[in-house]
Amino acid sequence: MNKMKTFNIKTKVSAFVALFLITISVSAQIDRSKQPKAGPEPEITLEVPGEFELKNGLKVLVVENHKLPRVSYSLRIDNNPIATGKKAGVESLIGSMLGNGSTSISKDDFNEEIDFLGANLNFGFSGGFASSLSKYSDRILELMADAAINPLLTEEEFNKEKTKLIESLKQNEKSIDAIGGRVGRALSYGTNHPYGEYTTEETINNVSFGDAVAFYEKYFNPNNAYLVVIGDVDFSTIKKQVKKHFGEWDKSVEVTTTLPEVNPNAQYTQINFVDLPTASQSSISVTNNVDLKMNDKDYHAALITNNILGGGGEGYLFKNLREDKGYTYGAYSSLGANRYGASRFNATAKVRNMVTDSAVVEALKEINRIKTEPVDAQTLKDAKAKYVGRFIMGLENPRTVANYALNIKLNNLPKDFYTKYLQNINDVSVEDVKRVANRFFKPENARVVVIGKGSDVIENLEKTGIPIKYYDAYANAVEKPTYEIEMPADMNANKVLNAYIAAIGGQDKLDKVNSVYITAEAELQPGVMMNLEMKKTVKNQSLSEATAMGQSIMKSVIDGEVGYIIMQGQRKDLSGDELKDAQVESSPFPEVNYLNGGVTLEKIEKVEGGNAYKINVGNTKSIYYSVDTGLKIMEVETSEAGSSTTYFLNYQEVSGVKFPFTMGKTFGPRKIDFIIKEIKVNEGVTDADFD
């Protein structure tokens, strides 16, 4: 055991100072307006654990620490991550079956003895942990080894654990944390990756007792195992004991597993939304995959950079979302390092429903800030000091040096990784922070995974302009959820239409309209205008033509029984149903025609913050009328090519009738606003226009 500690903190003159102080303490003045200066940095020397290896491959690390009469053993089977796919859950099942007896000690006797010793012993599929007072150190090690090498695996126990695992899934069915974690991992890594797959009742039911035993046989082996011993033990004694108890553990065939690639990052920033109607908070996670290993030259800079963004109460995220806005109890970020190159950047917060959209926007803002603004020198200095302090304080716990030694082995780090750690932290520069932020934080390719109450939050999330994709709690893509609002039983389509007619001026005023002539324009892109001209008459005549830069883009004409469309120079004559539909629409107020039938009232839906009646016209068109004002606010037309939406806003009166003076039309992901230039009633239209 190489062990050396030199702590040199206290002054030798303290006794002298004490004497001196008795006389001056009364007049001792401190200046409390200033933060006190620190004393000299404590000197530290890292302890190194003792090591040995058994013939079967088990590597043992020993940290002697005699401060308290206790000992702990942790066993780690270092397999590559294992994908269990359709049998996900097999690892949990075998994990909970282990540590319940051995082939020579019954389960009851085994558990009774552990408890009697006042000890703890737990297993999982990739190792185990035991602790006890040091007076029982040999026996608890023996029990641990026996349970690991000769486990008592029975079908009865298997079935019991299976039932428990299925039921325990239900406990977290409505937890935003559980859903957020699962969906975030599945979307980021992909469900065929060990880190992205998840356990369901179905996958648990796919697992047989034989599968669980086979998993143990294949993966629970000493070949790549580590045993870490910490506490009140003596190196040479413990070496003998480990050899005695773990020496018979047979080495097995090397298992080679290939790890699938993780999913690529999203092509563009997107919200991945999961609706949980019971949620009173939204869980937000801005995440992208990163390839960061501990031996990466940017590792230390990555720690510091993430800390500045979201490492604690002093981070950009916390300062903004909690301390400035009060949106959340906490906002943090993490940047994982993983030796297989499969880890994530993840900025998270849980916020109240009504500020979900703002929190997303602010979080993205802070992430972009660290990528574009140089970090303040003092902030960087503070972040480094935090890591230095943590490093020093970590030495209080004997587990720290064991973890360091193990990390070096597992992550293939240079031997001096931890002795150079503080130096490397201190070397991180302002430029490094910006560079590393740009390397690892990718808001432009991030998923913003939001779990929340859709009826409260979706509408505002849509206003952020970030595209939203919808998923169920298991990361399967679903349709956007819709929310039923109760409709009065005596409501029908004609009442809605009559309310609309009344709202725009009343049947009397409409009767006086024989023709309308509307001109409008929209800015397609900066400086490029599109002009729109529409003429409609009560004789089922209509014309509409769009022109841009002096060229006709589209023209459609209906004149009684004939009609045609010209698009990009191609003329197409209308006939049959197409013509019939077009005739209905060619009226200045098609609602007058709808009163004759062919339309149905479906339901009330939330549109742009208000409730609206949804009227379906045929199979392809839905029109929404505001419950409050009666006005038409939106029209959605669905075709094989997708759906296009038109919004009607800014109603103004012309000749006693209200017309929308803004019409927003969606073209794929874009929305273009047509601004009405002029509306003429009963002028500017002749039959010749529809030839």
Place this chain on the structure above:
Amino acid sequence: MKKSLFTLAAFVLVIFATTAQEVKFEEFDLDNGLHVILHQDNTAPVVITSVMYNVGGKDGDRKRTGFAHFFEHLLFEGTENIERGEFMKIIPANGGTFNANTSQDRTYYYEIFPSNKLELGLWLESERMLHPVIDQIGVDTQNEVVKEEKRQRYDSPYGGLFQAIGTNLFKVHPYKDPNIGYMEHLDAATLEEFNAYFDKYYGPNNAVLVVAGDIDVVQTKKLVGDYFNEIKSKPEVVRNFPKEEPITETIKAKAYDKNIQIPAIIATYRTPGFASRDASVLDMISTYLSGGKSSVLYKKLVDEQKLALQLQSGNIPQMDYNIFALFAIPQGDTSLDTILDEIDEEIVKVQNELISERDYQKLINQFENQFVNANASIAGIAESLATNYLLKGDVNLINKQIDIYRSITREEIQAVAKKYLSPNQRVEIEYLPKKDNE
């Protein structure tokens, strides 16, 4: 569920403190009444400065619940010499960590630093005690934050458990109100009320300062005086909480949680406060019932009969009354009544028969193990010292608690089970999934 009960325990902070090796400490009072405890341990270059105030959720106007916890937030906002928001920056910027927590009985603040920053820790805590800035901006911000904390804690699966217990087990004592308070009380609170609360409860004579770790005792004493002497003492806090009438007939209650699918059953008893000997006996009964896989209830209900998915008992320590609680989540179609019947069968055995010699020895071994592990860090030691002084009236419990357990006999275990754990002395709460319209 383990997690929820853990949170629940964290509200009230279980302490079975003391170490196998004697924890040495030194204590004294400043003129202003601040009690100071020093513990020196130079094995690692780490120091903790902590202050425990004798004020908790139970204190204050019942129309202004939640003040103690609110203050735990408010007193990080800043002081006359520390700008708003700087508190949380200065500590990590000096390599330190910090936190605070509030129970029904007390509020606890601490910083842990590399030991060359001792003076900084004392400065921070003295600033907080001397002249914190309590203003409307801070109140408004923390009001929102506390609401989020409440949503995060209470609106998670089984998160309403502790409130259901408090409401049903206490009728007049302020333990009936949630520690975090009712949000309408916090919304209605004025700045004057917050200031008055500070003046009433945050005096040096209502607190204990602990400095533990890599310190020089003489130098530390001087620094403590330098930073804390100027703080004026405040009128003594007088408490006169109403006493609860004993429960003599089973109280049945229901509580609903929209975040769960599987119901739970809780049987809970009002038992003597944590400083009493009976409380220690009940600790042992709780461990006998559910501590470890071989414990009677776990073995029977979870393992053999497969009636429960989870089962836990706990003796939640509080100053005026402990809460002894049995909690179970049923497996499959098991009814809540069935579970309760099976639990009762075992409690009746403890009441009617002595537990075996071996089981008794097992308990002692389990408590010895806890005792050794409880003070593995200076942070654990500091909190035990503060609690033992402020709430239990005996600092040296840190070394003596194990002797109390060792002195408890099998006969006493039987007698205490008889005295407190009969069905007519308890509240039974069915904790049920909330359907949309309930």
